[in-house]
Amino acid sequence: MEKLSKTSKLYLTFVMVVLYAPIFFLIFYSFNSGGSMTNFKSFTLTHYKAIFEDDRLMVILINTIIVALLSALLSTVIGTLGAIGIKSIRNRKFRNTILSMNNVLIVSPDVIIGASFLILFTMVGIKLGFLSVLLAHIAFSIPIVVIMVLPKLNEMSNSLIDAAKDLGASKRDILTRVILPYIKPGIFAGFFMALTYSLDDFAVTFFVTGNGFSTLSVEIYSMARAGVSLTINALSGLVFFVTIILVLGYHFLTLRKTKGVRN
Amino acid sequence: MSENTIISFDNVSKSYSDGTVVLKNVSFELERGKFYTLLGPSGCGKTTILRLIAGFIEATQGDIFFNGKKINHVPANERQVNTVFQDYALFPHLNVFENVAFGLRIQKISETDIKRRVEEALKFVNLIGYGVREIQEMSGGQRQRVAIARAIVNDPEIILLDEPLSALDLKLRTEMQYELRELQQRLGKTFIFVTHDQEEALAMSDEIFVLNEGNIEQSGTPVDIYDEPINRFVADFIGESNIISGIMEQDFVVSINGKPFECVDQGLNPHEKIDIVIRPEDLEVTTVDKGKFVVTVDSQLFRGVHYELSTYDEAGNEWLVHSLKQADVGAKIGLNFDPEAIHIMRLNESEEDFDARLESYGEDPDEK
Amino acid sequence: MKNKGNVFSLIPYYAWIILFVIAPIILVGYYSLLDLDGHFTLMNYKQFFTSVYLQMTLSSFWYAFLITFFTLLISYPTAYLITKLKHKQLWLILIIIPSWINLLLKTYAFIGIFGNKGPINSFFNWIGLGDQQILFTSFSFVFVSVYIFIPFMILPIYNSLDKLNPALMDAAKDLGASRLTTFRRVIIPLTADGIKAGIQAVFIPALSLFMITRLIAGNKVITLGTAIEQQFLVTQNWGMGSTIAVFLIIVMFIIMFLTGSKEKGEARNGKTK
Numbered sequence: 001m002e003k004l005s006k007t008s009k010l011y012l013t014f015v016m017v018v019l020y021a022p023i024f025f026l027i028f029y030s031f032n033s034g035g036s037m038t039n040f041k042s043f044t045l046t047h048y049k050a051i052f053e054d055d056r057l058m059v060i061l062i063n064t065i066i067v068a069l070l071s072a073l074l075s076t077v078i079g080t081l082g083a084i085g086i087k088s089i090r091n092r093k094f095r096n097t098i099l100s101m102n103n104v105l106i107v108s109p110d111v112i113i114g115a116s117f118l119i120l121f122t123m124v125g126i127k128l129g130f131l132s133v134l135l136a137h138i139a140f141s142i143p144i145v146v147i148m149v150l151p152k153l154n155e156m157s158n159s160l161i162d163a164a165k166d167l168g169a170s171k172r173d174i175l176t177r178v179i180l181p182y183i184k185p186g187i188f189a190g191f192f193m194a195l196t197y198s199l200d201d202f203a204v205t206f207f208v209t210g211n212g213f214s215t216l217s218v219e220i221y222s223m224a225r226a227g228v229s230l231t232i233n234a235l236s237g238l239v240f241f242v243t244i245i246l247v248l249g250y251h252f253l254t255l256r257k258t259k260g261v262r263n
Numbered sequence: 264m265s266e267n268t269i270i271s272f273d274n275v276s277k278s279y280s281d282g283t284v285v286l287k288n289v290s291f292e293l294e295r296g297k298f299y300t301l302l303g304p305s306g307c308g309k310t311t312i313l314r315l316i317a318g319f320i321e322a323t324q325g326d327i328f329f330n331g332k333k334i335n336h337v338p339a340n341e342r343q344v345n346t347v348f349q350d351y352a353l354f355p356h357l358n359v360f361e362n363v364a365f366g367l368r369i370q371k372i373s374e375t376d377i378k379r380r381v382e383e384a385l386k387f388v389n390l391i392g393y394g395v396r397e398i399q400e401m402s403g404g405q406r407q408r409v410a411i412a413r414a415i416v417n418d419p420e421i422i423l424l425d426e427p428l429s430a431l432d433l434k435l436r437t438e439m440q441y442e443l444r445e446l447q448q449r450l451g452k453t454f455i456f457v458t459h460d461q462e463e464a465l466a467m468s469d470e471i472f473v474l475n476e477g478n479i480e481q482s483g484t485p486v487d488i489y490d491e492p493i494n495r496f497v498a499d500f501i502g503e504s505n506i507i508s509g510i511m512e513q514d515f516v517v518s519i520n521g522k523p524f525e526c527v528d529q530g531l532n533p534h535e536k537i538d539i540v541i542r543p544e545d546l547e548v549t550t551v552d553k554g555k556f557v558v559t560v561d562s563q564l565f566r567g568v569h570y571e572l573s574t575y576d577e578a579g580n581e582w583l584v585h586s587l588k589q590a591d592v593g594a595k596i597g598l599n600f601d602p603e604a605i606h607i608m609r610l611n612e613s614e615e616d617f618d619a620r621l622e623s624y625g626e627d628p629d630e631k
Numbered sequence: 632m633k634n635k636g637n638v639f640s641l642i643p644y645y646a647w648i649i650l651f652v653i654a655p656i657i658l659v660g661y662y663s664l665l666d667l668d669g670h671f672t673l674m675n676y677k678q679f680f681t682s683v684y685l686q687m688t689l690s691s692f693w694y695a696f697l698i699t700f701f702t703l704l705i706s707y708p709t710a711y712l713i714t715k716l717k718h719k720q721l722w723l724i725l726i727i728i729p730s731w732i733n734l735l736l737k738t739y740a741f742i743g744i745f746g747n748k749g750p751i752n753s754f755f756n757w758i759g760l761g762d763q764q765i766l767f768t769s770f771s772f773v774f775v776s777v778y779i780f781i782p783f784m785i786l787p788i789y790n791s792l793d794k795l796n797p798a799l800m801d802a803a804k805d806l807g808a809s810r811l812t813t814f815r816r817v818i819i820p821l822t823a824d825g826i827k828a829g830i831q832a833v834f835i836p837a838l839s840l841f842m843i844t845r846l847i848a849g850n851k852v853i854t855l856g857t858a859i860e861q862q863f864l865v866t867q868n869w870g871m872g873s874t875i876a877v878f879l880i881i882v883m884f885i886i887m888f889l890t891g892s893k894e895k896g897e898a899r900n901g902k903t904k
Contacts, residue, residue, distance in 0.1 A: 022740035037743030082644030109839030111856040116655030139651035163352035165339040167366035181356040220735040
């Protein structure tokens with residue numbers, strides 16, 4: 001390993017500082033007793049308290065979490081089954097076509113997804129609100145789960161399936177005792193990705209949500225359009241905190257997996 | 264079909280939807296408790312036979328019998344056959360114990376029995392105390408043993424081994440050859456071993472099936488196959504050999520390059536065109552005047568036990584010679600051999616006719 | 632040998648493809664042919680090819696290009712340097728974490744940072760430049776976009792750099808290549824797939840951003856995305872909105888085709904907005 005030069009180190013530090021400065025900037029002012037992001041008067045937790053006292057915001061927060069968990073769960077089930085199905089498609093051409101279809105929503109700009117889903121839901125007659133948002137989130141999370149699970153499936157040697165059959169396993173046994181345990185890291189990764197996609201989504205939700213239903217992103221957008229509000233800063237603090245916990249939790253999980261600590 | 268027959272193939276063919284034929288009308292019977300080897304180059308159909316017996320694929324034509332019962336459509340998980348895979352196919356999410364216990368758990372056997380049988384199997388392959396290890400922590404040779412333990416623990420009637428030694432280094436491979444052979448004898452089960460390595464086949468088997476392009480070229484004991492290859496392919500594939508065209512002038516006389524030599528074969532048509540095999544170790548280096556024929560040494564390699572000489576006769580045929588003595592490159596030397604060293608192969612002879620012909624030499628004590 | 636269980640497992644997935652992949656594209660195509668009263672018309676397309684829309688498209692492309700260019704310029708060296716670090720996995724996670732913070736929050740931060748009394752302007756005042764209008768300029772738009780996209784560009788490039796066999800660098804050196812030549816002739820071509828994936832992950836979303844344009848650029852910059860949002864949610868002219876969307880979908884397919892790598896989807900783990 002060659003030593004990095006001073007310039008290189010400086011450059012990396014600079015990039016890191018730029019990446020984190022806005023986040024810490026936000027969190028710093030979330031403790032400001034003054035009303036703006038300009039001069040720091042004194043330390044306070046009022047803005048955090050305000051979040052928990054604001055019933056509307058709390059409902060939105062719970063909505064966001066429910067949508068995220070539900071959509072991640074359902075898209076993980078559908079995506080995992082889909083990935084297993086895709087793997088079993090023998091016809092190469094057909095499989096590649098399906099895979100390209102799978103990737104369409106991943107590369108599509110959110111605006112397109114949002115606009116087209118808006119048309120779809122209106123045509124089918126689904127009321128814009130919780131259901132439309134949930135369906136949209138499931139829809140854009142499925143391909144991500146597939147993308148996370150497929151490599152694990154591809155990595156699995158066919159002889160493992162043969163070996164299980166050889167040892168007397170039925171199709172059900174093969175799925176529950178061999179395939180699912182093997183691709184478990186992929187499924188978890190898919191679930192986490194779906195969760196963060198859902199929590200993070202703004203544009204699609206913005207299009208397909210009705211008047212009565214809102215998620216955190218949409219709410220922040222309308223708050224931010226109205227001007228600076230330190231409640232948003234406090235929200236950032238919370239989100240950052242939760243994200244770090246999620247990251248650490250996920251990292252810990254995968255680390256444990258790779259180290260192979262099992263009983 | 265004798266009572267001792269465990270597996271029999273009756274005119275079995277296998278082809279795939281894209282039209283490739285991997286097995287052509289193959290028929291054979293395997294006896295209980297023997298060590299069989301399916302030997303051939305890649306693509307010869309040996310693994311196909313194994314997968315047909317295991318039940319991973321179904322025959323396109325013909326019938327497969329197990330203990331006299333037709334098993335064409337019996338799925339793999341209902342056959343009393345277990346496989347040791349080429350890549351071992353050990354489950355990476357399970358530890359050694361659970362890998363071995365996999366089949367038993369499927370059968371819903373009681374926990375105490377599972378524990379007893381897994382430990383027995385691990386003991387059999389010299390892996391006592393390794394149960395709690397992860398597969399990733401095991402070396403190649405150890406994984407190999409786990410794979411074997413996982414197969415034998417289910418007490419199958421047949422154990423199939425799909426090139427299980429190919430991933431090991433030379434030294435370990437030789438060791439495992441001894442161990443596998445010994446294991447088979449202790450267990451008394453039928454082993455069907457697939458390999459492309461002729462040395463492995465010769466060392467371990469009771470009987471070898473040499474396959475080529477979806478056909479069985481020859482079957483027999485290692486000694487039979489080495490000493491009496493049926494045709495050019497087998498002679499070339501098993502061991503090193505000098506294969507050359509010749510003419511059977513009359514009984515006990517064969518001519519090579521128009522020059523007559525004494526041999527021990529009889530009963531062929533006079534002046535029949537034939538192939539002749541002389542193994543390099545059967546050729547003896549001597550002086551020009553004492554040799555049955557004269558060759559020029561082209562190159563020479565030291566092989567440890569012997570020198571391997573590449574030589575050419577006047578007609579330009581190459582002769583490989585294993586000699587204990589060094590020769591001078593470029594020098595002319597004489598080559599000598601016994602009449603028994605000449606092995607005659609009729610062109611396109613079927614295995615049946617071949618066996619009958621060898622049978623007829625029976626009275627000659629030098630043969631067999 | 633077909634596994635019947637797998638056929639059933641695909642039913643919800645196929646339903647998803649039909650309902651949420653194929654149907655939406657067809658619907659967008661269908662709506663682009665409708666006028667405000669729901670009659671078939673080609674007016675939307677005619678209108679799209681007028682100077683107003685073409686100019687907007689052109690400027691949208693120009694900004695997307697600028698954003699992609701600067702993102703790549705900053706990300707490539709960063710990814711390269713990270714692969715040289717001892718705890719590279721940890722550093723990579725540090726790079727990714729900001730991308731997991733809600734996009735809106737990060738954008739919102741810049742309203743404060745670039746604001747009239749924000750830290751940047753205080754700095755300008757301190758060095759005697761006086762107050763500058765940063766917010767609601769095209770500069771702030773490009774800057775914030777680049778900031779948002781950096782992690783998505785670093786990730787695929789890092790992956791392709793990390794896969795490089797170090798022996799290749801030694802081989803190049805051994806064959807007499809200078810560091811620059813090695814970089815230009817060996818490293819860049821071998822990480823082309825990562826670069827392409829990164830460009831794909833940045834360029835398409837950059838064309839369709841609308842939230843940053845609204846919050847940061849005021850109405851100084853109008854991207855294709857802003858136009859679609861405007862047509863759908865403000866003017867309620869779904870036909871025109873769909874026409875722009877059709878154009879964006881076509882562009883997307885062209886870029887996917889141009890930057891298509893042999894290993895589809897592998898280098899892409901990043902999220903894009």
